[in-house]
Amino acid sequence: MTHLPIALDAMGGDHMPEAAVLGARQAHERGIPVVLVGDAERLAPLLAAGGPELPVEHAGDVIRMGDDATQVRRRKDSSVMRCMALVKEGRASAAVSMGHSGATMAAALLSLGRLRGVERPAIVTTIPSERGPVALLDAGANADCRPVHLQQFAVMGSIYARVFLDRADPTVGLVSIGEEPEKGNELTLAAHRLLKETAGVRFHGNVEGRDLLAGTTDVFVTDGFTGNVMLKLAEGEARVLFGWVRDALASGPWHVRLGALLVRPALRSLRSRMDPHSIGAQPLLGVGGNVFIGHGSADATAVLNGLATAWRAVSANLTDRLGAALLELAASADPVEEARREPT
Amino acid sequence: MTHLPIALDAMGGDHMPEAAVLGARQAHERGIPVVLVGDAERLAPLLAAGGPELPVEHAGDVIRMGDDATQVRRRKDSSVMRCMALVKEGRASAAVSMGHSGATMAAALLSLGRLRGVERPAIVTTIPSERGPVALLDAGANADCRPVHLQQFAVMGSIYARVFLDRADPTVGLVSIGEEPEKGNELTLAAHRLLKETAGVRFHGNVEGRDLLAGTTDVFVTDGFTGNVMLKLAEGEARVLFGWVRDALASGPWHVRLGALLVRPALRSLRSRMDPHSIGAQPLLGVGGNVFIGHGSADATAVLNGLATAWRAVSANLTDRLGAALLELAASADPVEEARREPT
Numbered sequence: 001m002t003h004l005p006i007a008l009d010a011m012g013g014d015h016m017p018e019a020a021v022l023g024a025r026q027a028h029e030r031g032i033p034v035v036l037v038g039d040a041e042r043l044a045p046l047l048a049a050g051g052p053e054l055p056v057e058h059a060g061d062v063i064r065m066g067d068d069a070t071q072v073r074r075r076k077d078s079s080v081m082r083c084m085a086l087v088k089e090g091r092a093s094a095a096v097s098m099g100h101s102g103a104t105m106a107a108a109l110l111s112l113g114r115l116r117g118v119e120r121p122a123i124v125t126t127i128p129s130e131r132g133p134v135a136l137l138d139a140g141a142n143a144d145c146r147p148v149h150l151q152q153f154a155v156m157g158s159i160y161a162r163v164f165l166d167r168a169d170p171t172v173g174l175v176s177i178g179e180e181p182e183k184g185n186e187l188t189l190a191a192h193r194l195l196k197e198t199a200g201v202r203f204h205g206n207v208e209g210r211d212l213l214a215g216t217t218d219v220f221v222t223d224g225f226t227g228n229v230m231l232k233l234a235e236g237e238a239r240v241l242f243g244w245v246r247d248a249l250a251s252g253p254w255h256v257r258l259g260a261l262l263v264r265p266a267l268r269s270l271r272s273r274m275d276p277h278s279i280g281a282q283p284l285l286g287v288g289g290n291v292f293i294g295h296g297s298a299d300a301t302a303v304l305n306g307l308a309t310a311w312r313a314v315s316a317n318l319t320d321r322l323g324a325a326l327l328e329l330a331a332s333a334d335p336v337e338e339a340r341r342e343p344t
Numbered sequence: 345m346t347h348l349p350i351a352l353d354a355m356g357g358d359h360m361p362e363a364a365v366l367g368a369r370q371a372h373e374r375g376i377p378v379v380l381v382g383d384a385e386r387l388a389p390l391l392a393a394g395g396p397e398l399p400v401e402h403a404g405d406v407i408r409m410g411d412d413a414t415q416v417r418r419r420k421d422s423s424v425m426r427c428m429a430l431v432k433e434g435r436a437s438a439a440v441s442m443g444h445s446g447a448t449m450a451a452a453l454l455s456l457g458r459l460r461g462v463e464r465p466a467i468v469t470t471i472p473s474e475r476g477p478v479a480l481l482d483a484g485a486n487a488d489c490r491p492v493h494l495q496q497f498a499v500m501g502s503i504y505a506r507v508f509l510d511r512a513d514p515t516v517g518l519v520s521i522g523e524e525p526e527k528g529n530e531l532t533l534a535a536h537r538l539l540k541e542t543a544g545v546r547f548h549g550n551v552e553g554r555d556l557l558a559g560t561t562d563v564f565v566t567d568g569f570t571g572n573v574m575l576k577l578a579e580g581e582a583r584v585l586f587g588w589v590r591d592a593l594a595s596g597p598w599h600v601r602l603g604a605l606l607v608r609p610a611l612r613s614l615r616s617r618m619d620p621h622s623i624g625a626q627p628l629l630g631v632g633g634n635v636f637i638g639h640g641s642a643d644a645t646a647v648l649n650g651l652a653t654a655w656r657a658v659s660a661n662l663t664d665r666l667g668a669a670l671l672e673l674a675a676s677a678d679p680v681e682e683a684r685r686e687p688t
Contacts, residue, residue: 130584140521143529177484177572185487185569209573210580225529226570228521229553233574236554237581240474244617245589248610259606262599266592274585 003033005055006310007083007092008303010038011062012099013296019098021046021054023303028052030304032311035092038062038079057082062099065296069102072110080104084111087289094290094310096281098298104291105141105284112288115319117326120149121286122224123293124160125231128273129215135161135170136212136220139282140228147190150174150221152326154201156285157219159325163316165218173207173217175226181206187223195221199332200325238274242267280305283313286326290319347377349399350654351427351436352647354382355406356443357640363442365390365398367647372396374648376655379436382406382423401426406443409640413446416454424448428455431633438634438654440625442642448635449485449628456632459663461670464493465630466568467637468504469575472617473559479505479514480556480564483626484572491534494518494565496670498545500629501563503669507660509562517551517561519570525550531567539565543676544669582618586611624649627657630670634663 006027010020017038024034029052036043040058047054059082061075072081080099084107086092097104105121114121122138137153137160138145154172161170174192176184181192183206195203204217212220212230222230245267249260272278280302281294290313294306313319350371354364361382368378373396380387384402391398403426405419416425424443428451430436441448449465458465466482481497481504482489498516505514518536520528525536527550539547548561556564556574566574589611593604616622624646625638634657638650657663 130587143521175573177487177569183487185567188569209576209578210583212577213581213584223529225521225532226573229519229566229570230573230577232521232553233556233577234553234581236552237557237578238585239554240557241582241585241614241618243474244614245611248614249607252607252610255606256610259603262603263593263596263607266596266600267589270585270588270592273588 004091004093005033005035006094006096006307006314007037007057007086008034008307009079009083009095009097009099010036010043011059011079012097012104013294013298015297015299016098017043017046019298019300019303022300023307024054025051026300026304027307028054030308032307034307035086037082037086057086063103065100067100067103069100069106072103072107080107081111084108084289084291087291088112093314094292096292096294096306096310098281098294098296098303098306101140101293104293108284108287108289108291112291115286115288115323115326117330118152118156118286120145120152121284122153122156123282124157124285125282126164126279127212127231127234129213131215133165134212134215134218134220135165136222136227136231137285138222138224138227139231140224141284142224144225145187145223147187147194150187150191150223151194151198152286152329154195154198154203154219154221155325155329156322157221158201159322160283160285160318161218163318163321164312167218169202170218171202171204172219172221173204173211175209175220175222175230176206177208179206179208198329200328235274238271242271242274278305279309280307281309283309283318285322288319290314348435348437349377349379350438350440350651350658351381351401351430352378352651353423353427353439353441353443354380354387355403355423356441356448357638357642359641359643360442361387361390363642363644363647366644367651368398369395370644370648371651372398374652376651378651379430381426381430401430407447409444411444411447413444413450416447416451424451425455428452428633428635431635432456437658438636440636440638440650440654442625442638442640442647442650445484445637448637452628452631452633452635456635459630459632459667459670461674462496462500462630464489464496465628466497466500467626468501468629469626470508470623471556471575471578473557475559477509478556478559478562478564479509480566480571480575481629482566482568482571483575484568485628486568488569489531489567491531491538494531494535494567495538495542496630496673498539498542498547498563498565499669499673500666501565502545503666504627504629504662505562507662507665508656511562513546514562515546515548516563516565517548517555519553519564519566519574520550521552523550523552542673544672579618582615586615586618622649623653624651625653627653627662629666632663634658
């Protein structure tokens with residue numbers, strides 16, 4: 001399984017196919033096998049320009065950012081649908097796309113289906129915190145959620161934190177507007193009661209907006225609306241605050257500008273910590289295969305990082321482990337199935 | 345009206361009554377009249393210790409952070425309820441409390457009622473952005489909202505931006521998960537359609553999490569759950585990022601530490617820009633009087649700043665102007681009343 005290449009959508013995204021070819025070559029050099037999925041005629045000259053030869057799977061169509069996500073249903077020759085087909089046919093171990101994220105999700109659901117026990121797949125994102133990286137989900141796949149969806153996100157997030165963040169027994173926080181169980185909206189009040197009773201989830205209780213960067217818990221569970229607003233606020237604020245620091249240092253008197261020269265490298269490494277391109281692509285948890293979604297603005301470095309992230313997931317059997325944990329959850333919710341299970 | 349003092353809840357909050365007395369004295373020295381509302385026996389020695397004499401209105405009870413907000417109904421002698429009574433009786437121009445914010449809201453609704461046309465009062469908060477301060481509401485008063493509530497927040501936020509942020513014709517953004525009108529959750533999809541048709545609101549369209557610190561619009565409208573998560577995330581992230589900057593500079597080699605010494609004052613002024621104490625208290629928009637809610641952690645400086653904010657609102661007739669704008673909205677929604685209105 002881990003010897004199969006990763007199918008990279010070489011067409012979806014702002015800087016494709018150039019960034020895809022460059023990033024895939026860098027991944028290849030690091031031992032990550034990649035198959036480029038896209039327009040063979042456009043890819044040929046880029047590949048001919050030198051560097052290692054990479055396999056190409058032709059796809060004659062591409063879903064653009066402005067297209068409706070549901071078009072994947074009848075555009076089977078689109079690069080993102082071809083990626084999913086390779087995974088489904090057992091010819092690729094994962095699919096990675098920097099294109100239209102709604103279309104990627106629709107294509108994954110259509111081609112690979114959902115894991116048993118998952119009603120809604122979720123995008124999980126990793127946020128740097130004071131206590132190291134933490135997982136936030138759903139980061140935007142489901143704008144409206146029910147309590148049971150948040151419960152499934154908590155199970156999937158716990159597995160993700162074990163596999164990706166090396167946490168032996170990760171804590172899960174429910175994003176709300178007060179630490180007390182009785183603070184929240186209708187969704188979180190009901191989800192809180194459900195999470196308290198969920199086997200396999202080490203539930204910390206409610207967490208607040210300030211807890212995300214503080215890293216109060218390993219996993220932050222929320223609906224896809226709130227999660228997407230949080231992710232984009234966190235990224236945007238880092239950009240603005242580091243910009244303010246840069247401007248304050250550049251416009252000060254001579255001794256401040258001298259000081260700024262001396263501290264510049266230290267500040268630069270901090271900025272890269274908050275740069276979304278450093279992770280490259282985020283897993284779509286809950287579909288029947290390894291699927292990764294990146295920013296449309298991805299450059300070659302982001303493509304390389306996204307492929308490396310996908311390769312870690314493949315090597316760690318992320319999807320299989322998710323499937324097993326979800327079966328446990330389903331069994332514990334169903335007494336008959338519970339009785340049938342082998343004792344663990 | 346503007347000669348009436350501001351009623352300050354001298355008991356509610358972590359550092360009361362000491363911070364209240366100190367802050368009120370500093371406000372008094374700047375020409376802002378204040379009446380301290382709280383336990384006269386506890387206040388007397390603090391006032392006797394020197395400095396200008398301030399009027400005291402006795403309140404024998406105080407709502408604590410752990411109390412249920414609805415207790416204000418039967419605890420009429422609590423400091424927060426006494427503050428509202430002073431406003432209602434025309435003996436104070438505004439009420440300011442750093443105590444239990446839910447109790448302050450409940451007390452305000454119970455004593456002062458709502459402005460006509462407002463179903464749900466909202467807490468508005470000011471966020472520093474790249475383009476200057478912007479307003480975010482609701483910051484936590486209403487965890488679950490309907491589209492019409494967001495419409496009323498947009499009207500109130502527009503008036504607030506005119507009066508407090510000096511914007512002649514403020515733009516309003518609806519917080520969502522994509523710029524396109526068809527992106528969002530059920531609440532924002534319906535609110536988007538409503539806001540497009542709302543007279544008196546210059547609707548920009550959807551905005552995203554990243555737009556808050558970028559200051560894309562003057563007003564950001566959202567439900568109280570999302571708004572509270574955004575506010576606390578923004579404050580918490582600033583604390584963490586500036587902490588990282590401090591640590592990176594303090595732990596570097598000698599030339600970095602030298603540079604850090606030189607840039608320290610420039611960075612300190614940046615940090616204060618993101619400090620919630622610099623505003624002190626936020627208006628509760630939509631109740632029948634000027635009511636301001638501050639952080640429980642408020643110190644004397646936060647009390648002073650909160651009193652100054654309240655004094656600006658009183659001087660600018662914020663509540664009267666809100667009332668007039670809301671009547672306009674109600675009239676435009678009602679064709680019969682519309683026909684009765686004077687042409688503008």
